Amino acid sequence: MKNNNAGIEDVLDEVLQSYPAKSMKNRKEHMLIKDQKKGKHKIKANTRTIPGIITNRGCAYAGCRGVVLGPLKDVVQLVHGPIGCSYYAWGMRRHQGVAAEGGKNFINYTFSTDMQDSDVVFGGERKLKEAIKEAVEIFNPSTIMITATCPVGLIGDDINSIARQAEAEYGITVMAFNCEGYKGVSQSAGHHIANNEIMANLVGIEDKELDYKYPINLMGEYNIGGDAFEIERILEKIGYDIVASFSGNGTADQIKYSHEADLNLVQCHRSINYIAEMFEEKYGIPWLKVNFLGVDATIKALRNMAEYFDDPELKERTEKVIAEELAQIEGPLNRYKELFEGKTAFLFVGGSRAHHYQNVFKRIGIETVVAGYEFGHRDDYEGREVIPDIEMTADDRNIPELEVTKDDKKYNMRISKAKKEELQQKMPLDYYEGMIKEMEDGSIVIDDLNHHEHIKLTEALEPDIFCSGIKDKYTSHKMGIFSKQLHSYDYSGPYAGFKGHLQFAEDIAAGILNPSWSYINPPWKDNVELAGTIGGVR
Amino acid sequence: MQDLVPKEYKERNSLVINPVKTCQPIGAMYAALGVHGALPHSHGSQGCCSYHRMHLTKHFREPVVASSSSFTEGASVFGGRANLETALKNIFAVYDPQVVAINTTCLSETIGDDIGSIINGFDVPEGKTIIHASTPSYVGSHITGFSNMVKAMIKQLSEKNEEAKTNNKLNLIPGFVDPGDIREIKRILEAMDIDYILFPDQSDVLDTPLDGNYDMYPEGGVTIPELNDTGNSQATIALGEFASADSAFELEKKHDVKPYILKSPVGIKATDELLMQLMKLTGKEVPAKIEKERGQLVDIIADTHHQFHGKKVAVYGDPDIVISLTEFVLSLGMRPVHVLTGTPDNKFEETVTEMMSDADWEYNITAGGDLFQLHQWIKNDPVDLLLGNSYGKLVARQEDIPLVRVGFPILDRSVHSYLPTIGYKGAILLVEKISGALLDRKDRDTDFELTEFVL
Ligand code: SF4
Ligand code: SF4
Numbered sequence: 001m002k003n004n005n006a007g008i009e010d011v012l013d014e015v016l017q018s019y020p021a022k023s024m025k026n027r028k029e030h031m032l033i034k035d036q037k038k039g040k041h042k043i044k045a046n047t048r049t050i051p052g053i054i055t056n057r058g059c060a061y062a063g064c065r066g067v068v069l070g071p072l073k074d075v076v077q078l079v080h081g082p083i084g085c086s087y088y089a090w091g092m093r094r095h096q097g098v099a100a101e102g103g104k105n106f107i108n109y110t111f112s113t114d115m116q117d118s119d120v121v122f123g124g125e126r127k128l129k130e131a132i133k134e135a136v137e138i139f140n141p142s143t144i145m146i147t148a149t150c151p152v153g154l155i156g157d158d159i160n161s162i163a164r165q166a167e168a169e170y171g172i173t174v175m176a177f178n179c180e181g182y183k184g185v186s187q188s189a190g191h192h193i194a195n196n197e198i199m200a201n202l203v204g205i206e207d208k209e210l211d212y213k214y215p216i217n218l219m220g221e222y223n224i225g226g227d228a229f230e231i232e233r234i235l236e237k238i239g240y241d242i243v244a245s246f247s248g249n250g251t252a253d254q255i256k257y258s259h260e261a262d263l264n265l266v267q268c269h270r271s272i273n274y275i276a277e278m279f280e281e282k283y284g285i286p287w288l289k290v291n292f293l294g295v296d297a298t299i300k301a302l303r304n305m306a307e308y309f310d311d312p313e314l315k316e317r318t319e320k321v322i323a324e325e326l327a328q329i330e331g332p333l334n335r336y337k338e339l340f341e342g343k344t345a346f347l348f349v350g351g352s353r354a355h356h357y358q359n360v361f362k363r364i365g366i367e368t369v370v371a372g373y374e375f376g377h378r379d380d381y382e383g384r385e386v387i388p389d390i391e392m393t394a395d396d397r398n399i400p401e402l403e404v405t406k407d408d409k410k411y412n413m414r415i416s417k418a419k420k421e422e423l424q425q426k427m428p429l430d431y432y433e434g435m436i437k438e439m440e441d442g443s444i445v446i447d448d449l450n451h452h453e454h455i456k457l458t459e460a461l462e463p464d465i466f467c468s469g470i471k472d473k474y475t476s477h478k479m480g481i482f483s484k485q486l487h488s489y490d491y492s493g494p495y496a497g498f499k500g501h502l503q504f505a506e507d508i509a510a511g512i513l514n515p516s517w518s519y520i521n522p523p524w525k526d527n528v529e530l531a532g533t534i535g536g537v538r
Numbered sequence: 539m540q541d542l543v544p545k546e547y548k549e550r551n552s553l554v555i556n557p558v559k560t561c562q563p564i565g566a567m568y569a570a571l572g573v574h575g576a577l578p579h580s581h582g583s584q585g586c587c588s589y590h591r592m593h594l595t596k597h598f599r600e601p602v603v604a605s606s607s608s609f610t611e612g613a614s615v616f617g618g619r620a621n622l623e624t625a626l627k628n629i630f631a632v633y634d635p636q637v638v639a640i641n642t643t644c645l646s647e648t649i650g651d652d653i654g655s656i657i658n659g660f661d662v663p664e665g666k667t668i669i670h671a672s673t674p675s676y677v678g679s680h681i682t683g684f685s686n687m688v689k690a691m692i693k694q695l696s697e698k699n700e701e702a703k704t705n706n707k708l709n710l711i712p713g714f715v716d717p718g719d720i721r722e723i724k725r726i727l728e729a730m731d732i733d734y735i736l737f738p739d740q741s742d743v744l745d746t747p748l749d750g751n752y753d754m755y756p757e758g759g760v761t762i763p764e765l766n767d768t769g770n771s772q773a774t775i776a777l778g779e780f781a782s783a784d785s786a787f788e789l790e791k792k793h794d795v796k797p798y799i800l801k802s803p804v805g806i807k808a809t810d811e812l813l814m815q816l817m818k819l820t821g822k823e824v825p826a827k828i829e830k831e832r833g834q835l836v837d838i839i840a841d842t843h844h845q846f847h848g849k850k851v852a853v854y855g856d857p858d859i860v861i862s863l864t865e866f867v868l869s870l871g872m873r874p875v876h877v878l879t880g881t882p883d884n885k886f887e888e889t890v891t892e893m894m895s896d897a898d899w900e901y902n903i904t905a906g907g908d909l910f911q912l913h914q915w916i917k918n919d920p921v922d923l924l925l926g927n928s929y930g931k932l933v934a935r936q937e938d939i940p941l942v943r944v945g946f947p948i949l950d951r952s953v954h955s956y957l958p959t960i961g962y963k964g965a966i967l968l969v970e971k972i973s974g975a976l977l978d979r980k981d982r983d984t985d986f987e988l989t990e991f992v993l
Binding site for chain 2: 018019020023048049050051052053054055056057058059060061062078081082083084085086087088090092099104105106108109110111112113114115116117119120127128130131134135137138139149150151153154155180181182183184185394395398451452455469470471472473474475477478479480516520521
């Protein structure tokens with residue numbers, strides 16, 4: 001079926017058949033087949049999900065409280081709203097965090113104002129104020145972040161002024177996030193709301209003299225299953241110092257002086273690229289698109305970093321670490337490659353992993369035949385060059401934009417314009433190429449995949465592995481196809497870096513080679529000779 | 539880590555920390571999955587629906603499919619009518635369910651969308667059914683939402699057939715329990731040769747086999763004709779006051795079907811009460827094989843009483859199961875010292891207090907509490923065992939107390955949803971789990987030189 005685009009077009013046509021006319025037109029624009037000959041590919045993304053179409057998407061609150069803020073260890077995440085939203089954000093995303101010596105870690109707790117009907121009628125401000133007071137009295141945190149859930153905006157609670165008052169009253173950092181679930185079209189809106197607020201009111205509020213040779217920030221890495229632990233290990237081994245992490249295994253306290261870094265590494269472009277841009281504008285810090293998933297991508301990222309800092313000693317150290325790490329995993333990884341050769345994967349994840357994992361699979365012999373994002377934007381598919389062409393929708397306009405300007409006191413151009421241009425020829429400095437360019441001809445790209453499309457495409461393409469989240473994991477299993485969650489990594493990880501790649505290969509092997517799949521058909525479904533007569537039946 | 543929980547109590551009226559409840563719509567979604575061919579639909583923004591699906595999926599390790607009205611800011615200002623109409627059109631065209639079961643969310647409730655009138659104006663395809671329940675998340679808990687959706691089934695679907703007086707059936711509402719429990723209830727009813735209508739019924743929906751075929755609407759679930767017929771039944775047994783009673787009363791109000799509200803049949807006493815009630819209502823005997831199971835349970839408890847006697851236990855979770863579990867651990871000779879549910883309702887406190895009337899030890903009982911409160915209680919009055927859902931592992935780890943997982947949700951162990959907790963069989967399995975947990979702890983803590991084979 002591969003490389004036979006006509007056949008694949010039929011598959012997509014068949015998928016679209018079931019939709020009512022309007023929905024069909026809409027969905028058609030969210031899918032395409034990679035075809036090098038056609039040159040540019042255009043896909044529709046970051047637009048509303050059609051009501052009733054069973055999407056995997058979550059809401060702005062999930063993107064804000066769950067994705068961006070959740071991993072910050074030293075923060076009391078106070079959810080203002082009815083109980084559910086806080087409950088579901090409790091320990092479900094597998095962002096891990098270990099407190100520094102003496103530091104507090106609130107990751108295992110969830111906090112809510114548990115809004116009741118009387119609060120909806122008369123307003124919940126009194127309750128929120130009291131909840132803040134109680135949190136301060138019991139836990140004495142250095143930072144409280146208040147997140148709003150659906151009803152808050154509608155009943156008009158002013159969480160921003162409550163945050164300001166509390167900050168003055170208790171002398172701690174209190175921030176408010178207007179991330180009501182109906183804002184935007186997906187979690188992506190919540191990433192924006194969270195990050196803009198952090199940029200506006202947390203980054204740069206403290207200066208710190210750092211005695212670091214290569215100070216960097218890690219951006220868009222959320223430490224799912226311990227990925228950031230592994231990345232930290234490698235970077236520290238080479239000699240980098242992480243100033244702050246946005247936000248896996250990170251703290252609000254570190255973000256306060258994150259403008260002291262000399263380079264921002266962007267792992268998940270979707271959730272944070274605009275903040276990286278603002279750092280450059282405001283403080284003069286460039287950003288480098290990295291991918292620490294997969295050995296090949298990791299090596300590329302490490303070499304680019306060394307090249308950026310342009311220090312022979314650092315380059316040498318980098319090569320040494322690469323060689324050391326590779327030596328430990330190459331043999332087994334190659335054996336997995338032989339084992340998996342020819343197998344195919346169907347990826348539908350978030351806003352960056354559907355791209356990031358393609359090299360991970362490729363290295364172990366598995367080809368990606370379908371890939372799509374749940375809440376990516378066009379630039380995540382097509383590359384940053386399309387950003388000027390992206391039309392603003394009404395939903396985009398509802399999310400306040402943050403404008404930053406050069407901070408005259410703190411701005412410090414890390415590399416000259418000429419140097420930057422030179423580096424940009426060699427590496428994705430301030431640039432992301434998107435997912436599509438790297439994909440093979442004949443593969444399908446699909447945005448905001450839904451339940452119906454998942455089933456139809458699986459039936460038509462029969463991939464060996466389906467990677468998505470928990471909501472469609474077991475649907476895939478019922479069809480006899482192993483599913484690996486690439487949001488939460490199921491119960492495993494880390495998958496980042498060198499050792500992580502091997503761990504991933506082992507988990508894939510455990511999944512697809514599990515004997516259970518061979519038991520699906522009971523033996524009596526094949527011809528059984530029914531010759532016996534015990535019991536006198538015959 | 540839960541190392542920031544202080545022993546000392548501070549006043550707390552507004553801040554909930556680590557809840558022992560969640561919001562109404564997830565309960566409604568679970569109830570709706572117990573109707574054959576139903577697609578639950580969440581009228582609100584898509585995040586709620588996503589959270590609810592994920593959470594149920596994690597407990598059952600089964601596909602949980604539901605749709606959403608996918609509100610954006612516009613819908614939140616102007617109302618969700620257009621979104622719901624579009625959603626219904628797409629749902630029937632693409633997913634072809636027999637039934638769409640709509641629940642509201644705190645968003646659509648705050649806006650004040652009138653689902654009934656939106657549906658009235660909608661052209662429902664021939665042979666299809668839509669039901670809807672109001673499930674504001676700022677009232678009650680997921681148990682309330684479950685109850686509201688079951689009540690909606692009755693309110694909107696039960697009928698009384700005037701000519702034929704009765705269908706000679708018994709209505710049975712099992713409550714917020716697992717498919718394994720539902721199978722056990724059916725086994726008992728069938729063993730007694732009782733004709734029944736059981737609803738909602740998630741068996742064969744959330745415990746389906748892996749056979750290489752995905753069926754969006756598996757064979758299980760109560761059917762619409764059965765729900766229509768509930769008005770013709772002779773009586774309704776509702777198991778669990780909090781999850782099931784309202785629907786039984788609704789049937790009484792609407793069609794004069796007599797309601798009998800029983801505890802969730804966890805443990806020997808509550809199961810006895812169920813069987814007695816079944817006998818009284820049907821005139822049928824308890825079959826020998828069920829009586830034998832009861833005898834086995836009594837035998838096991840008598841033979842192992844020393845493992846349980848005087849042990850202090852904390853029970854937490856949803857009200858119906860916590861009430862029955864408390865009664866059960868009392869019958870094992872244990873001492874429930876902390877009993878807590880997150881669902882706010884004074885009836886819970888009354889019922890448990892009454893159960894504890896013979897207790898000569900200090901105890902705490904709370905409805906509307908949270909895990910932080912339970913943890914503080916335990917810091918002040920330690921226990922030997924925790925009995926409740928997966929979240930208790932935070933307390934269990936921090937305080938080094940064994941935890942037996944029972945109730946909802948169980949996210950970190952498997953197979954629970956296939957096995958009963960209710961009935962004599964369920965009680966035997968529970969005894970095995972409690973005994974195992976206590977003895978594993980004893981073995982761990984006993985001096986190696988003093989290790990014993992027979993316990
Ligand atoms: S917005 Fe309301 S219904 Fe949705 S998850 Fe939160 S509490 Fe539940
Ligand atoms: S990596 Fe994926 S799941 Fe994680 S925040 Fe980015 S887009 Fe979301």
